[in-house]
Amino acid sequence: MSVTIDITGLPHERITFCxxxxxxxxxxxxxxxxxxxxxxxxxWTTATSAALGPELADRLLEADFMWRSTRSDFLMPARPRDTLAEELDDLDRLDDETFVGAALEISCSTSHYPKGLPSxxxxxxxxxxALDLAAARGPRQAAFVERMLAEPTATRAWIRRLLEDCDRAFFADTWRRVRVQLTADAQHKTELLRRKGLAQALTAASRALSLEEDEHGSRIVADKLVHGRTExxxxxVTLLPSVFGWPHLFAIYAPGWQPVIQYPVATPEVGGTESVETVTLRLEALTHPMRMRLCRNLARGVYSTSELADAYGITAPEVSRHLAVLRKAGLLDTRRRGRYVLHQLDLAVVARLGSDFLESVLR
Known part of the structure; x- marks a missing residue:
């Protein structure tokens, strides 16, 4: 499985690290x-969360579907600017249909994203x-999505104010600290691209990135537990380095959007121990390819059985059988919210199975 970006005939000058x-x-x-x-x-997360004012923390909860389980496409600009204000100005130039469609990416599951959905x-x-999936994530997000659909222009202004308030509250200082590292990384990859070629620049950015070349053309390939293709x-093509992004590697490949890849510049250590019997049970539960694919969703957030069935084009009973195997192995957290039964991968347990698996489902 992978995301493939066809770059046949694209000059390397159009491939940017920034x-x-x-x-x-x-x-x-x-x-x-x-x-x-x-x-x-x-x-950082503990200190920053503790310092957030109650009003800002409450507003972040309203809108967190845009960055919690997936990442809204508008948060990864194809033309990065020097300042957040400039990038927010660029967002203001998008029409309402484009902005709302990108913001409500919860309505665009694994099976729908490569095809694109109308706004x-x-x-x-x-x-x-969009309304049904927001409702499954709780009343706050349901109300927010309803407001966005009813008053898109006003809601867009609300989102901009939220991001600006985050900048004032904590991000401006954080950006000043990490910008030097990100700029140096982008410059290093740009120099590799110029001197040694795209293949080496991609590999240096992430082991999950590679260049394929044959008689049919050239392609950037991102090794992910998802199928996707774009041209x-x-x-x-823009590649965005990230200090805060590990272990995620994001790729925008939706129709109508310029391809963007966001890659982490640092890798932490993940470790843990468990009995051989327990590890064996958990690894056996993960040998089925469909359960591996389900884990990709379940690692990012809570999902109902019907959502997973719709995302992968299989029946709800099939999903239930796979979830039962994962639950028996102790890999799932399951809880009820109203009429919804929601499932999520227990990341602490999975982390002890090894960083390679965790990295693959979070990538």
């Missing part, structure tokens, strides 16, 4: 929302799907 303050803010917000994904950031502002089916012919 840091983005908006992308890094999105990563920082994700780390605050999902600290279990980012053990190496424990000190919920103009398509009734997309609208119902960059006539456009460009």
């Amino acid at each position: 840091p983005s303050p908006l992308a890094e803010l999105g990563n920082a917000l994700h780390a605050l929302a999902e600290p279990a994904h980012h053990a190496r950031l424990h000190v 919920p502002l103009v398509d009734a089916w997309s609208r119902r799907r 960059a012919r006539g456009t460009a």
